Amino acid sequence: MAREAEVIAFEKLRRADVAIVGGKNSSLGEMVQSLGDMGIRVPPGFATTANAFRRFIEENDLATVIRDTLAAYADGRMTLHKAGETIRAAIVAGHWPEETEAEIREAYRALSKRAGSDDVSVAVRSSATAEDLPDASFAGQQETFLNVVGEDALLVACRKCFASLFTDRAISYREAKGFDHLQVALSVGVQQMVRSDIGGSGVMFSIDTETGFDKVVLIDAVWGLGENIVQGIVTPDAYQVYKPFLDDPALSPIIEKKRGAKEKKMIYAGAGEENPVRNVPTSKAERARFVLTDDEVIALARMAATIETHYGVPMDMEWAKDGVTGELFIVQARPETVQSQAGALSLHRFSVGAHGDTVVSGLAVGDKVATGRVCLIDSPEDIDNFVDGAVLVTANTDPDWVPVMKRASAIVTDHGGRTSHAAIVSRELGVPAVVGCENATYLLHDEQEVTVSCAEGDVGFVYDGTAEVTVEDLDLSDLPETKTKVMLNLANPATAARWWRLPADGIGLARMEFVVANTIRVHPEALIHFDKVEDEDERAEIEALTEGYDDKTDYFVDRLALGLARLAAVAYPNPMILRMSDFKTNEYADLLGGAPFEPVEANPMIGWRGASRYYDPAYRDGFRLECRAVRRLREEIGFDNVMVMIPFCRTPEEADRVIAVMEEEGLVRGKNGLQTYVMCEVPSNVVLAEDFAARFDGFSIGSNDLTQLTLGIDRDSDKLAPLFDERHPAVEWMIRTVIEKAHGAGAKVGLCGQAPSNYPEFARVLVDAGIDSISVVPDSFVHVKRHVADAE
Template sequence: MKEMPNILWLEEIKKEDIISVGGKGASLGEMTSLGLPVPKAFVVTAQAFRKFLIEKGIEDTVFRRLERLDVDDNDALESVSREVQDIVLSVDIPDHIKEDIIDAYARMGANGEVVAVRSSATAEDLPEASFAGQQETFLNVLGDDDLLEAVHRCWASLYGARAIYYRAKQGFDDRGVNIAVVVQDLIRSEKSGVLFTSHPVTGEPLTIVEGSWGLGEAVVSGSVSPDNYVFDLRSGRVVDRLIAEKEIMIVPEGERGVKTVNLSSEERIAPVLSDDEVARLATFGEIAEEHYGVPQDIEWAIVGDEIFILQSRPITTIRQPDIPRAGAKPESTLGEVLLEGQGASPGIASGRVVIVRDVRDTSTIKEGDILVTRMTNPDMVPAMRRVRAIVTDEGGMTCHAAIVSRELGTPAVVGTKKATKTLQDGQVISVDGEKGIIYEGAVETPAPAAQATTVAAAAPIITGTLVKVNVSLPEAAKRAADTGADGVGLLRIEHLILGLAKTPGWYVEHGEEETFINELYT
C-alpha cells in the first residue's frame, strides 16, 4: 500500500481517499469540504491498521484462518471469527501508532473530548453495497486508554462473523479489505435519526426523514419505531407524517458507554421534529445528493437549533417499479389481516413463522421461512439471506436491518409492535412489504410477469447544444441510453473501480494491468 500517515483530519480528506479512510471517513471529509455541519474528527487510517498487522507478525496468520472458510457453515464461521478477533486483540498496537492517536486526540480538546469511535472499512458505504452495521461503533468514549481500546476493537470487528459473511457474499477478498477508524466529537443529541434524499425503493424525489429522541443508535439499530416524515422537494413542504409511539431513547451514560432509558407517556407520542427542522434537514440532504450525483442515506443529530450531519452514504436499494404481475391475487383476497406495520422492503411472500428472540435462535431458520423478531440486527444477516420475508415489532424504514433487507430484495414489515406476541411459531402467513400488512395464510404463487413491450420513444427535441447525461453507476447505463441523450458528458469511473473489489494498486502489484482494463470494459 502507498505510504500514508497514521492520522488524517477531515479537512485533509476527499472522497477519492476511500482506500485510506474507508467509505465513512471519505464521505465525512467530502461533506466537510462542502461546508456541511460535520462534527470535528480525525481518522486512524487503513494504512495504520495494515502496519499493525504486519509489524506484529499476524497478517499471514489472520488470512490463513480465513482461507477456504465456508461462510454458510454457521458454527465454522463463528469459530473462525472468534479465533481471528482474538489474534488481533492479543497483540498491542505499535507504540508509534498509539502516539499518533493520542496526539491527535489531544488536539481535539485541552482536557480530552468525549468522542464517538466508528469503524470505516474500505469496502463500506459503496454505491453497490451498504455493508450497514457490519463493524463496531463505540459511543461516549473518554480518555487515552479507552480510545486506544475502542480503536483496537474496531480493528478486530473487521473479522466479526457478520462482516466476514457479508464480504464473502458480496464477492470481496478479505486480503483486499482494510479498516480505518473515525474518531469524532460525540454530539449529545436531543433528537437524531436518518434521512433518505430520495424514496429508498422507488427513487421518487421525496425526502424521507425518520427521527427519535436521544442518540441516533436507537433509530439505526431498530431499537425504536421512529417518527416518519415525508418532505416533497417539488412543493417544499411536509406532505405526510407518522408520529410513532417511541418507548425508549439511548443516551450517554456517565463518562463511558450509553444506556437505554424509558420515555414518559408524553414524550412517547410527542412529535420529534417541526416542519422547519424537516425542511432544513431536506436542504442539507439536497446539497449532499447534488454533490455526489446519487441519492444519499444520511445520519443527523440536533442539539438546540443546531443540526449536525454525522454520515452520508449512497442509497443501495432503489429499484425500478415492477411490471404488474399477471395473475397476481387482488389485495381483497389475500386473507385476513393479522397485523399492520411500516412497509420497509417491497414484495409479497408467504412462509412459516419462526420467532427469533435471540440471534442463537436463527439456527432453526430454514430456507423459505418468515423471520419474526422484536428487532433485527446485523448479526442476523446470514439468517436474513435464507428467509422469504421479515417482520419486526420495532424499527423504521431507515434502520440498518431494513436497508439490508431492501438490498437482499427480501420483503420486510417493521414496527408492528406486537408481531412476536400475535404470531405463532409454525403459523403460515403472507407478508406485503410494500403496504406493511401481514395476512393469514399463503398467497398463491403468481404467474410469471408479463413480457415488457417496447414503446417507441417520442420524437427527439432539437436543441442548439448537445444534451448529455452523467453516469455514476454501471447499472444506470441502460437507463441513461434510453433517455435519448446525445452522449455521456461525465462518466464517474471511480464507481466502476469500486465495483471490482480490488484496488488499481493491487492489479499493478500483481502484474494484472490488462485484467484490470478488461474488467472495466466488461
C-alpha cells in the first residue's frame, strides 16, 4: 500500500479535512479552493497532517512520556507547570522520521520557488484537530512562529508547534472541555509571510462580539505583524461596518472609527538576532493616523461578508496588509464561538445604581457587572497567588493566563482591544472584562474592593467599593403583535446594539444632543470660529480632539454622522426619528468652547432653544453642520430610514424659516424619501395642528414639555413636583386633540415622552386616543408592548 502523504498543499485541502489538518489549515484550504475567484486572497502554503504528528509521537515513543506525566499530574505528584514542561521538552528533543522530514523540506523548497526566493520567509502556525468547534475556540493556545527562514529553522519551528499542544493552558482547557489528551493531534500550517511588518494587520469578526448584532463587521488594526493585537499588547484602531449596504458601491457604510494608541509594532528582526521578530515603539505619526483607509476598511468588510456567506456562520478572521504591494490578505478564518451560540429569546439586563468613584475605565467586554477584591498579578509565574473569585488586574494576558482567568469574577487590563486575548477568552468564559485601561495596574491595589461594570455601553468602568447592582430578565419568546407601533427611545450609540433583539418598530426618538455632548464634546460654533475661543485649556483640548482634521468643522460632521449611524443601524430598515439638537443655552455653554457663544438666560427651559436657534445668525451655521451630518448619514452611509424632527417649534412661520435652512443644505422633505416631523410640546402645536401638518409629515408628542407648558409647571421644580403629572386630564385633552386634528390632515402622531415608560398603563389611554406609535426606553418595552396589546 502506498504511504499516505504527510504534507498537503493548501490548494488540495477543504473545510471537511479538519480531522486531517485541523481547523485553521482546513479553513485556509477551503478559502483557497472556493473563494479565490471571489476576491479573497490567501497567502500560499502547505500543512503537515495529523498522521505526521502521530508518526512523530510514535517514532520517539512519546505517548508513554505523555501518559505517565499526565497521570503524575492527575495524582498530585507533579504540578501542571512541571508536567507541561516535561512533555514539551521531550517533544522538542525528538527526531523527525526520515520520510516526514523529506516531505517538509520538499514542500518548503516548492513554496520558495513559487515566491521567487531561495528561502522564503514563512509563518508557522499550529492547527489542532479539535479546534474551532462550535462550542470550543481553543483561542491562541498553540504557538505561532513568524518570519521563519530556511529548512532547518522550519523543522525546529514545527517541533515547537507540536510541543505547544501541551502548554499549561492547553492541558487545562482540554480537561475543562472533556477532550482526551492523546486523541487530539496537531497539524502545522506553513504559510508565506505577508510583509505586514512594514504594513499592518489585525483581526475582524462578521458579528458584534459583545451583543451578537449580526449586521456589522468589526475590524481591529495595528501597525506591523499581528501577534501584538492577539496578545493584547497594544490598543488597536477599531472600525465597524454595516453589512447590508456593502453591495452598493455608491455607499461607504462605515459606522464607527476609533483611533487606537498602537503603542508598538512587531517587525522582522535584523540578521543574526536570536528571535526572528521584535517589538519597537511606533512613531508619533503612526499613532496619530489610522492604519487603514476607508476604502481598505470597506474591502476587508466585503471579504468578511463573502467568507461568512460561504461558511454559513459568523466568522472570526485574521488579515494582513502587505506593505510592499498594498494588497490585503486573509491569513486565518474560523467560526465565531461565543455570540453565535447565544440564545435569542431572552435578554439579561444588568444595571448599576449608586456607586463609588470611577478609578479607571476602558473597553467593556460583555454586558455584566461583578464585584470583588482586586488581585494584582504581574506575571503568569505568579498566578498561584490568585484568590478564587477576585478581580484579576494585570497589564495584558496571553494563553498562559487561562487557568486563572476562569477563576476570576472580572478581568481588568492595561492594554488590549476587543480582539485581544483577554477579550476573547473573557467572552467565552462569560466573565466581564475591562481592557485597554492604560493605568489599571498603577491605580488599583491588592485587596481593594471594586465593582467592574460592563453594562453601560462600549466603555467599561471600575468603581471604588461595592455598587448597587440589579439584574432583570426580559422574556421575548411570546410577545404579542400590535397594530400600534411600539418604538424605542435611544440616544447612546455605545449601548444601542444591546437592544437589537427587541422586536421594536424602529426608533421613535434619537436624541442628537447626546451624541454631541458625549462624543463630539465641542460647541459647533467653537469649531467654526476657533479664533474666538480664548481659554487655553479648552483650545488645547479641542486641538487634541480634532487632530487629523484639516477643517475642524469636518470633525463635527464626521463624528456626528458616525455616532448617529450606530443608532440607525439597530433600527434599519424600520424608521429612526432623529430630533435635531435640543440643548438649552446653559447646556450649550457647558460644551468645550461654548461659553462665548451662549447668552445667560433666566429660564433656559423656555428660552432660546430648538427651532428658534436654527435660523438665528448666532447659531444657523452650527445647525448647517447638523444638517450636513444628517445628509451624509442618509446619502453617503446609506441610512435613508432616518427622519428629521424639529423640537420646540413655536409657530408655523418659525417652521418655514427652519425648513428653508434645511433645504439649502439638501434636506428637502420628500427628496430621497425624507420625512420630517415636528415635536408637539408647545400648546400652539395643538391649537395650530392643521397648519403644522401642512409643513410636516407627522407629530411626536413630548409629554414632559407639553405637561410643563399646559399646566404651567417648571418640571425641574422640587416644590411643584407633586403637581407634575403627564396623566392629568388637561394633558390628556391636548394629546387627544392633536391626534384628532393631525389625522384629519393626513399626518401621523407618535408619543416619545416619559409617560408610557414611567406608567406602562398610560399606553391604554394612548391606544384609545388612536395614537400611531409609542416610543419608550428599552427597559419598558416588554411591559408597554403587552399593555398596548391588551388595550387593542
